Amino acid sequence: MSIADSRLGGTPATETTLLPASGASRKGHGSQTAAGGGKRRRPRHHAEGLEAGKRSTRTLLWILLAIAMVLYGFPFLYLLFTSFKTPIDTIAVPPTILPKDWTLENYTNALGRSGVLASFINSTQTAIISTALSLVLAVPAAYGITRYKTPSGRVFIMAALVTRMVPPVAIGIPLASMMATAGLADTPIALSIAHTTISLPLSIWLMSSFFEAVPQDLEEAATVDGCSRLGALWRVVIPVVSGGIAVTAIFAFLASWNEFLFALLMTAIRSQTTPVVIANFQTQFGLDWGSMTALAAVYSIPVILLTLLLQRKIVAGMTLGAVKG
Amino acid sequence: MSTRTTINRFATIGGLCTAVALTAAGCGAGGPTSSGSAASTVNVLVEAGGHAELTGVAEQCKKDAGIDVNFVELPYDGMFNRLSSEFSSGNVSFDVAALDSVWLPSFKDAVQPIDELFTDEAKKDIFPALVKEANVDGHFIGMPAWTNAEIILYRKDLFEDPQNKADFKAKYGYDLAAPTTWKQYQEVSEFFTKDGMYGTDVKGGVETEWLAHVLQAGSPMVLDGNDVVIDNAAHKEALDFYTSLASSAPPGAAQVDWAAAQNLFNQGKTAMTRFWAHAYRQIPKDAPVAGKVGTAPMIGGSAGIAGVPGPWYLTVPKATKNTENAKKFIKCAYDHNDLGIQSSLGLASRISAFEKYQDQPGYESFGPLIETLNGKATGTRPATEKWQQIVDTVLVPLLQKAVAGGDSAALLADAKKQIQDLLK
Numbered sequence: 001m002s003i004a005d006s007r008l009g010g011t012p013a014t015e016t017t018l019l020p021a022s023g024a025s026r027k028g029h030g031s032q033t034a035a036g037g038g039k040r041r042r043p044r045h046h047a048e049g050l051e052a053g054k055r056s057t058r059t060l061l062w063i064l065l066a067i068a069m070v071l072y073g074f075p076f077l078y079l080l081f082t083s084f085k086t087p088i089d090t091i092a093v094p095p096t097i098l099p100k101d102w103t104l105e106n107y108t109n110a111l112g113r114s115g116v117l118a119s120f121i122n123s124t125q126t127a128i129i130s131t132a133l134s135l136v137l138a139v140p141a142a143y144g145i146t147r148y149k150t151p152s153g154r155v156f157i158m159a160a161l162v163t164r165m166v167p168p169v170a171i172g173i174p175l176a177s178m179m180a181t182a183g184l185a186d187t188p189i190a191l192s193i194a195h196t197t198i199s200l201p202l203s204i205w206l207m208s209s210f211f212e213a214v215p216q217d218l219e220e221a222a223t224v225d226g227c228s229r230l231g232a233l234w235r236v237v238i239p240v241v242s243g244g245i246a247v248t249a250i251f252a253f254l255a256s257w258n259e260f261l262f263a264l265l266m267t268a269i270r271s272q273t274t275p276v277v278i279a280n281f282q283t284q285f286g287l288d289w290g291s292m293t294a295l296a297a298v299y300s301i302p303v304i305l306l307t308l309l310l311q312r313k314i315v316a317g318m319t320l321g322a323v324k325g
Numbered sequence: 326m327s328t329r330t331t332i333n334r335f336a337t338i339g340g341l342c343t344a345v346a347l348t349a350a351g352c353g354a355g356g357p358t359s360s361g362s363a364a365s366t367v368n369v370l371v372e373a374g375g376h377a378e379l380t381g382v383a384e385q386c387k388k389d390a391g392i393d394v395n396f397v398e399l400p401y402d403g404m405f406n407r408l409s410s411e412f413s414s415g416n417v418s419f420d421v422a423a424l425d426s427v428w429l430p431s432f433k434d435a436v437q438p439i440d441e442l443f444t445d446e447a448k449k450d451i452f453p454a455l456v457k458e459a460n461v462d463g464h465f466i467g468m469p470a471w472t473n474a475e476i477i478l479y480r481k482d483l484f485e486d487p488q489n490k491a492d493f494k495a496k497y498g499y500d501l502a503a504p505t506t507w508k509q510y511q512e513v514s515e516f517f518t519k520d521g522m523y524g525t526d527v528k529g530g531v532e533t534e535w536l537a538h539v540l541q542a543g544s545p546m547v548l549d550g551n552d553v554v555i556d557n558a559a560h561k562e563a564l565d566f567y568t569s570l571a572s573s574a575p576p577g578a579a580q581v582d583w584a585a586a587q588n589l590f591n592q593g594k595t596a597m598t599r600f601w602a603h604a605y606r607q608i609p610k611d612a613p614v615a616g617k618v619g620t621a622p623m624i625g626g627s628a629g630i631a632g633v634p635g636p637w638y639l640t641v642p643k644a645t646k647n648t649e650n651a652k653k654f655i656k657c658a659y660d661h662n663d664l665g666i667q668s669s670l671g672l673a674s675r676i677s678a679f680e681k682y683q684d685q686p687g688y689e690s691f692g693p694l695i696e697t698l699n700g701k702a703t704g705t706r707p708a709t710e711k712w713q714q715i716v717d718t719v720l721v722p723l724l725q726k727a728v729a730g731g732d733s734a735a736l737l738a739d740a741k742k743q744i745q746d747l748l749k
Contacts, residue, residue: 087609091588115398169406177414186418264403265410268418269368269395279400283374284425284635285603285670287584 076300083107083293090289106290107298116277116295122188123257123273124302129192130256131249134203137196138248142207143233147216157208160201171197172265179266186268194262199252206251210244211237246313250306257303274299367647367654370397370419372404375637378471378672379423381664386657392650401425405713408432417644420651423470423637426458427716430708436640437648438464442655450675452698455636458705467638468655469674471665474623474632474703475537476693478590478605479503479597481619483517492516503621507541507566510597510624514573517596524573525597526589529728530582532720534599537633538563540702541626546633547715548707553744556737563626564733571728578728590614599623601635602697605690606671620689622696631702636674711747719743 078097082090083106085099110116145153175194176185184190214237222232238245260275267273278299281292307314371379376398383394397419399407405428411417412435424432443465448456455469483489484501493501497512504510514524528534536546544559554560571578575589583601590598593613608615623632639658641651663678665671671688673679676695683691697703706712723740727733 086611088591088611088613091591093588093592093594173410173413176410177416180414180416180418185416261403264399265407268370268397272398276399276403279403280373280398282400282402284372284401285374285601286587286607 079293080297082289083297085290087290090293106294109288110281110291110295111298113277113291113295115272116274119272119274119277120299122191122267122271123275123299125188126191126195126271126273127253127256129189130195130199131252133192133196134199134252135245135249137200138203138207139238139245142204143211143237145204146208146211157204160204163197164201168198168261172262175262176265186266186270188271191263191266191271191273192256194266195256195259198259198262199255202255203248203252206248207241207244210241210248214240243313243315246310250310250314253306254303365391365650366393366395367421367650368395368397368419369639369654370399370404370408370422372401372423372425372637373398374401374670375423375470377668378665378670379658381667382658382661383654385661385664386654389657389660390653392653392657394654412642412644415644417642420641420645420647421654422640422642424467424640426634426636426638427706427712429458429461429467429638429640430712431710432640433461433466435643436466437643438466439468439641439652439655440465442468442652442659447659450677452634452674452676452703454634454698454703454705455674458634458636458708459638461708467640468659469636470639470658470662471670471672472634472636472674472698473601473603473672474634474694474697475534475599476602476605476623476632476690476697477503477597477621478600478690479619479621480517480593480614480617482617483596484619489516503619504597504624505621506624507538507626511566511569511573513597514570518573522593523575523589523595525570525599526581526586526595527567527571527574527578527728528581528583528586529579529725530585530721532716532724533633533635535563535567535720535724536706537599537623537631538567538626540631540633540704541624541628543626543628543702545704546707547720547744548709551748553741553748555744556734556741560737561733564727564737566626567724568727568730568733579725602690602694603670603672606687607669620693622693623700625700625702628702630697630700631704632697632700634698634703634705709748714747715744719747 081098084102084104085106086101086103089096089100141156145157172194175197179185179187179190179193182190184193218236218240219229219232222236223229227235258275259273260279263273263276264279267276274295278292278295281288281295369379369383376396379394379396383396386392386394404425408422408424408428409431411419412432422432422436424436443456443459451459451469452472455472459465459467459469484503490501493513493516496516501513501516504513510525517524539546539560542559542563544554544557547553547555547560575581575594581589586595586598587600587604589595590600590604591608591612591614602620605618605620608618622630625631639655641648641655645651659675662673662675663681665673666678666682666688676699679691679695682688683695709715719740723736727736
């Protein structure tokens with residue numbers, strides 16, 4: 001707002017530099033114009049039109065932003081409010097947004113349920129391993145593809161994209177059988193590998209766009225200074241794309257953190273993750289809205305914190321991709 | 326340089342986290358083992374709602390037989406996929422699976438016979454329809470763990486109101502009471518549809534209730550052996566009765582399912598509902614209708630009272646290496662079947678278990694449930710592997726069109742062709 005105010009309202013001195021000396025549309029600005037005497041001038045009607053246009057664009061953008069925020073934020077807010085409702089309030093007809101009586105009972109029930117804490121640990125383990133696997137594989141793959149530009153590299157990156165188009169359920173059952181045969185049934189590592197199949201293609205594509213944005217001159221300069229190619233990658237390129245790596249990591253982490261189908265098919269007692277536990281509140285006998293929303297709200301907290309923590313890196317990473325060329 | 330320091334720091338933290346996670350990943354945080362190979366451990370795959378039903382049994386089984394029970398709890402919607410996946414791979418992570426009755430035909434080849442558990446005494450103490458359903462191709466393959474059926478829940482306070490009683494008698498010529506026939510149900514529903522309230526609900530999103538009316542009209546539901554009989558007179562009569570209630574029900578019947586109907590009743594919007602018996606004990610204490618609900622057996626048609634049982638069966642997969650303990654657990658579940666009644670769901674499968682509680686306060690739904698399950702016309706769903714597909718692609722769409730005003734005869738004839746195609 002301060003920037004907008006200074007640009008629109010401005011100080012008299014600033015205004016004088018921009019405003020013309022005469023014209024029907026100069027009401028109220030005559031003295032400022034006179035004070036501005038021999039400085040560089042711009043036609044008043046042009047400046048006003050420009051400023052008015054900016055204001056309407058800005059207003060439109062604010063409205064669109066507000067609509068987008070409501071569309072994205074309302075479901076989560078509704079979930080949050082529902083988690084504080086009493087059982088009868090959660091199923092009110094017609095539904096209400098705010099709880100009539102606020103209660104923490106749903107949180108007590110949800111967190112007191114057996115297996116919830118273990119599922120949080122499992123989700124964390126699985127997401128960390130899956131993210132690490134994705135990055136370890138995606139960074140060199142993307143670097144190789146963008147720097148060497150071979151036909152096989154192009155085929156590889158397209159093939160990676162195609163794997164995103166295969167329905168997870170089609171590979172879920174064979175994967176579960178393979179893990180069982182490998183003796184990895186019902187372990188977080190098996191689930192992490194499965195989750196990596198989801199996040200790896202996206203990670204390769206993301207990292208490729210980030211590497212593309214880094215001028216090759218930087219590496220050549222590092223090579224001239226005595227770095228090997230790997231040295232240049234580690235010392236020069238990786239620091240430049242660190243924001244991109246953060247973006248890729250958070251997407252990989254989220255893909256694993258929220259994944260349901262593989263977790264449903266591949267976990268039992270030892271490695272069940274929280275999305276499955278949340279789904280367990282819906283039974284053949286009904287849906288415990290209060291407890292389900294309470295656990296979902298708690299499960300959202302780590303992701304929100306992670307996003308806030310890496311916010312700067314994420315923005316930097318997104319900008320990195322945007323300024324290519 | 327500061328960026329590199331940051332990266333090094335991130336890499337170190339990430340590496341440490343990964344190392345810790347990888348170390349811990351060997352076992353996971355949920356428990357020590359995933360297969361019931363340990364001598365005294367049994368893994369039981371159960372739908373989330375059924376977990377509560379078997380918790381007491383598991384504790385008792387530990388005391389009686391020294392068996393530790395681990396529950397693999399899954400949401401209902403995902404359980405069929407999981408079962409299909411593990412049975413088809415031949416590598417199962419459980420020793421006992423609680424199966425919905427509609428899944429028994431689909432998995433009959435993947436589970437073991439448990440004939441020895443169906444003693445004469447057991448067969449007498451289990452509802453006849455369940456004994457019949459548990460027997461597939463001449464062998465008993467599942468022991469019912471708990472069962473359910475639709476009964477009538479009604480607003481006792483409204484039915485006992487003197488003004489309502491007098492008005493009803495004056496209009497219909499008989500006393501206002503819980504309905505026992507289709508005609509009474511229609512008239513009571515019509516009577517209470519006033520002042521923003523509705524007499525009953527009509528569920529267009531689920532098929533079981535209409536099928537119960539088909540049984541009440543004297544026909545097997547949908548299939549008679551290998552013949553598709555969905556277009557016979559009983560099916561049409563039941564469908565016409567079902568849709569006739571729409572004028573006494575909240576609008577939007579095509580989308581009403583179990584959850585919606587339960588909410589409407591608990592919120593005091595409907596005076597009656599035909600609903601699964603467990604719902605009686607699940608009415609929230611702060612609901613407007615709490616303490617004001619009466620129960621009655623399911624209504625009867627020309628063939629008498631009938632309901633469609635909703636049992637779950639405990640089965641032993643052929644692929645388990647822990648058959649002996651699995652059967653011991655099922656025996657425990659049968660012996661201590663009444664422990665399920667003390668759970669939050671409050672259901673059992675043995676007649677004696679229900680009878681033990683039926684006269685106790687808070688269990689008023691058990692008498693009507695027993696009467697409904699013992700009804701001569703009460704019958705189970707057809708034993709075909711295609712049943713779920715028939716329900717999802719034919720029966721529910723048929724009902725949704727019917728409650729929206731579709732021609733019942735034409736819809737049933739069309740449904741017959743579709744089912745015949747599915748069964749080819």
